[in-house]
Amino acid sequence: MAAAHLLGAKSRINWLQGGHGLDLIVTGLALVLPPLVVLAPLGMTPLLVITALAALLPAAGNLAPTLRRFVTIAALLGVLGIWGAASVLWSAIPEHSFVEGVRFLGESASGLCLLVAASGIASGTRARRAHALAAGLVVALALLAIERFGGTPVMHWWHGTPESQFETLAHYDRGVTALVLLMAPVAVGAAPVWRRALLLAAIVAAAAMMQSASALMAALVTLIVYAIGRLTPRLTAATMMAGMVAIGVAIPLATPSYDSVVTLHTKAPWIKYSGIHRLLIWRFAADRVAERPLIGWGMDASRAIPGGKSDFNDMLPALHYPAGAEALPLHPHDAALQLQLELGIPGLAFGLWIVCFVVYRVGWRAELSAHERAAALALCSGAVVVALLSFGIWQTWWQSTLWLVVSLYMANARQEGEANRKARAGHQAR
Numbered sequence: 001m002a003a004a005h006l007l008g009a010k011s012r013i014n015w016l017q018g019g020h021g022l023d024l025i026v027t028g029l030a031l032v033l034p035p036l037v038v039l040a041p042l043g044m045t046p047l048l049v050i051t052a053l054a055a056l057l058p059a060a061g062n063l064a065p066t067l068r069r070f071v072t073i074a075a076l077l078g079v080l081g082i083w084g085a086a087s088v089l090w091s092a093i094p095e096h097s098f099v100e101g102v103r104f105l106g107e108s109a110s111g112l113c114l115l116v117a118a119s120g121i122a123s124g125t126r127a128r129r130a131h132a133l134a135a136g137l138v139v140a141l142a143l144l145a146i147e148r149f150g151g152t153p154v155m156h157w158w159h160g161t162p163e164s165q166f167e168t169l170a171h172y173d174r175g176v177t178a179l180v181l182l183m184a185p186v187a188v189g190a191a192p193v194w195r196r197a198l199l200l201a202a203i204v205a206a207a208a209m210m211q212s213a214s215a216l217m218a219a220l221v222t223l224i225v226y227a228i229g230r231l232t233p234r235l236t237a238a239t240m241m242a243g244m245v246a247i248g249v250a251i252p253l254a255t256p257s258y259d260s261v262v263t264l265h266t267k268a269p270w271i272k273y274s275g276i277h278r279l280l281i282w283r284f285a286a287d288r289v290a291e292r293p294l295i296g297w298g299m300d301a302s303r304a305i306p307g308g309k310s311d312f313n314d315m316l317p318a319l320h321y322p323a324g325a326e327a328l329p330l331h332p333h334d335a336a337l338q339l340q341l342e343l344g345i346p347g348l349a350f351g352l353w354i355v356c357f358v359v360y361r362v363g364w365r366a367e368l369s370a371h372e373r374a375a376a377l378a379l380c381s382g383a384v385v386v387a388l389l390s391f392g393i394w395q396t397w398w399q400s401t402l403w404l405v406v407s408l409y410m411a412n413a414r415q416e417g418e419a420n421r422k423a424r425a426g427h428q429a430r
Helices: 002-017 022-040 042-091 094-119 123-150 153-159 169-181 184-187 192-211 213-231 232-254 258-267 273-291 337-367 370-389 396-412 415-429
Strands: none
Touching: 002 042, 022 042, 022 094, 022 123, 022 169, 022 213, 022 396, 022 415, 042 094, 042 258, 042 337, 042 396, 094 396, 123 169, 123 184, 123 192, 123 396, 153 213, 169 184, 169 192, 169 213, 169 370, 169 396, 184 213, 184 370, 192 415, 213 232, 213 258, 232 273, 232 370, 258 273, 273 337, 337 370, 370 396
């Protein structure tokens, strides 16, 4: 009896380590991620940790050799996290900055584990993952359509609020943004072209339907970069890298003054109030960058910078903003500016290095088909657009979403590079 149990346990372990368990985990992730990120985007961090831990056993055999491909990005993320944790020495909120630095390191480790596992998954089961992702997206898009045209009934039920209470569609900005990022995993999936095209069109329509300006812009940029990247991938990658560096260096200097923003608000009333507020926030943050350019105010310390809780209506009487407008609510809504504001010149340099290294690998080093390379560049561009316009760079749900989406891209791609490497090795052996 004991021998039978032992053999059964051994067979289950062999089944997991044979790749079946990892395929099941990633397929489940593809199915669960889209509806979950729409309903509860803050659940992305637990989802990342649980999925990464679950993937460790089936991926254990290939973890060490595959990890060598990610040593550089792991080192860069580690340096950025350590610098952030070290900002405890000068931060405006030292304890919080230290915790955020440690958390960033832990989340990066989880993301790398899942990414390494996904990059080693067997390509023979791609169709199953593509079907699961399509099913999850259909559910997510249906939820958004119900909310948009049905008076947000799901949100009222989810939060337990009465139907008479107004619920804004802005609650779904996070979810819509995540669906836009999933355009790349959809594009490289093993599904008929017509189905992939239909899903991509539906995601773009959802971004427009839900009135998320940054998500719609990211979707359009994703499509444009894919088209250009398909023709000239290296030029596209080089342009993206140069653009990121230029934005990172120039944004504190190029942000318009308060008077210019007020004048713009008067002469161009069609610009959304949120856009005007964003420009004012950037101006305030740029002024604070000038006060501590070398080391910044501390990791995730934007929420505690002096003057950040001031109201622009009090600071600028001619503004006539229709609601309260804090000078710096939690973060600057721009990743490059936030890195400079909180971690100074080293933080900006590390952050740009990470982004440029990823784009460089995609554009030059990674062995991808033309279609997969263009989709990867499009994913990078969409993520950069959102990072420069919307969420805080350290928000756990946002970082977790990026790791999960990139892992799904790796799992859905054909991995022609691995096949090419094996073919060349066999040819050289002959």
